Amino acid sequence: MAPSTEASLDCDVLIVGGGINGVGIARDAVGRGLRVVLCEQHDLAQHTSSASTKLVHGGLRYLEYYEFKLVRKALQEREVLLSTAPHIMWPLRFVMPHDATQRPSWMIRAGLFLYDHLARREFLPGSEGITLRDHPAGAPLKGRFNKGFVYSDGWVDDARLVVLNAMDASERGATILTRTPCTSVRRDGDGWRATLDSAERGRIEVRTRAVVNAAGPWAGQFAASALSAGRSYGLRLIKGSHIIVPRLFEHEYAYIFQNPDKRIIFAIPYQEEFTLIGTTDLEYTGEPGRVTISPEETAYLCEMANRYFSRQITPADVVGTYSGVRPLLDDNSSQASAITRDYLLECPDDAPPFLNIWGGKITTYRKLAEEGVALLQRRLGTAAPDWTAKAPLPGGDLQFPGMLIERYDFAGFLRRFQGRHPWLPPALAHRYARNYGSRAEKMLGDAISVADLGIELTPGVYSREVGYLMQVEWARSAEDVLWRRTKCGLHSKPADVERLQQWMTQQSGAEHGGQEVGIRQTAGT
Missing domain, CATH: 3.30.9.10 (D-Amino Acid Oxidase, subunit A, domain 2)
Structure with missing residues (x-):
């Protein structure tokens, strides 16, 4: 049962949807000085954005359709x-x-x-x-x-791409609310008022100058519920x-x-x-x-x-x-296979800024976000240059303190990471380096032995890592950890999953007074 307390937030942009397009826009917008709130009804990347073929590609077969x-x-x-x-x-x-x-x-x-x-x-x-x-x-x-x-x-790694964009947005000042559906949006003067419903935080009222509909498969329903004139495009x-x-x-x-x-x-x-x-x-x-x-x-x-x-x-x-x-x-x-994978940004002129995201694909999410934020800036009367094309995502700088590594040289980064932590088993060191890049140092903290990693909750997944994912990456459930944060689910048996979930539930209750750790305003480092 939801708490009776009610909170309120004011922002420039409310983004509904925590898939790749939503978090991409959140990151870009907050980096241009806009106040950003993003809400997601479930976990980040829980649906479409973690179910791709996991490719960054131009789409060779789209040439056949003259795209x-x-x-x-x-x-x-x-x-x-x-x-x-x-x-x-x-x-x-x-x-x-x-x-x-x-x-x-x-x-x-x-x-x-x-x-x-x-x-x-x-x-x-x-x-x-x-x-x-x-x-x-x-x-x-x-x-x-x-x-x-x-x-x-x-x-x-599609789901991690989503999480890293959310982390960067959060660290730059955006409010990221997972497991918090938007239950209504209504016009409020020259802006919008939205109601968010969190089982742990209760009702949250948001006053915003602009809304971004990045609800993915639910985008059509959300647009129809918020815009009395309906929508111009279909999905x-x-x-x-x-x-x-x-x-x-x-x-x-x-x-x-x-x-x-x-x-x-x-x-x-x-x-x-x-x-x-x-x-x-x-x-x-x-x-x-x-x-x-x-x-x-x-x-x-x-x-x-x-x-x-x-x-x-x-x-x-x-x-x-x-x-x-x-x-x-x-x-x-x-034919379904012939439908365009391009995107369209729609922002009706007869209302305060309400940006609908129609279509898109993982490879073009950053460009979509760049164009979408530029459109919002024009409507909101603000100006700031685009910036994401050359800004690494969290962990992507591949450097240690005082030691810059060639940005494409993952092999070199891995050798240096293993040299700094020779006690890590090679397979585990490789996974940590891949998952977290330079942020692996923060995840490990002061660990100097495998024993310092804590309890092995599932094969190759220790409690230190899970605690980091709960505190920094909005993980709440065993599914979040095993299928979207680490991709270790294929190696876990039902008993492992149950043990991991029990540990996470205990930690959530002990450290957060029973509140869900997946819902936070800022991601710590």
Whole structure:
């Protein structure tokens, strides 16, 4: 039952939605001097933003739909993002085996030429043709595939990207409220008044000059409830599902496979011991928060992978799955896979600033935020330059006190990190360096031995780390920790999960007087 107390907040911008677009706008706006409040009904990145294929990419297949502007914008952003958080993002080489029954080789070569030259590449190598029998990526494939192509894109830990943006926003002064739905928004003179409902904090009344609707799959509903005139644009909800199977190949390349239905799927190295395969594209009409993979989707992904890999998989081999609903801008495409992944910013002129975010993708979130905040500034009568293109995200500077490291040199950072903490097991040191970058030092604090890390609550997850995630990264539940903050869920058994949740519940009650630690105004460092 919610407490009877009521709080109030005043701000310039209220952002509804704690996915990648919402936190990106919060970070950009507070960095330009605006007072920002962000509310999220669940955990950060709990839905769409943690259910992606985890790629920073231009979208090679979008060239087939003549989306040249989108691909160019995404390729430009790919370079920016890879440099701002090299601990959670890194280059990845993709192999496309040529299937003569699908797209002809001349079309693929032309597409890759455009992909290489639509935007400047600072450090990613270009594409090339390969003979699969002479290439490491050819060994796991069926013998009928003789030729292929290799090109570059990037990998990202999607949920951590969201959390890092929220951390940076919080450290710059934004108020971040997780597990706090916005229950109503109404016009209030030349601004807005919103009611937020927190089970732990009670009702929060917010007076704001502007509202940003970054509610993702719920954006249409939220716009309709707040704007009496309705909305000008629609969303199509598209379900995308992925399966995780034991590792199908030993090398570090990823695959992009063409399939008879003209769709593509990816097969990507995942968490050292697994292969991630996805995604599907299906129209979705259910509740976005309850989306799950269907048996038909699992069978489809297995079948498509089996067209290429010598080692055959069945649904019985699947050790994990996840699904998400992508809110795509409705462009009247007849097929789900053909719907544009571009975004549209809509801010009606007949009301105080109310910015609707329609569509988008992870790779272009920073640009979307930059354009969205510039639009808000014009409406609010403020001015400040954009700044996020060259500003590293928390942990992304890859430096120690007095020791600057080349920004792309994660290997060098890892060696120095291990040298500073030789007592850490190599696998754990690698995970800490990847998860936290230079912030790993703060997470470790004064620890000088494994014993100082506290209780091992689940395999490889110690209480010191979980306490840090609760205090700094809004983690409340075992699910938050295992699936969105650390990606260690695949290694945890039900008893481990229960032990972790019990410890977190005890800590929350003991240290915060029973209040939820996932709801905070500022992230500590």
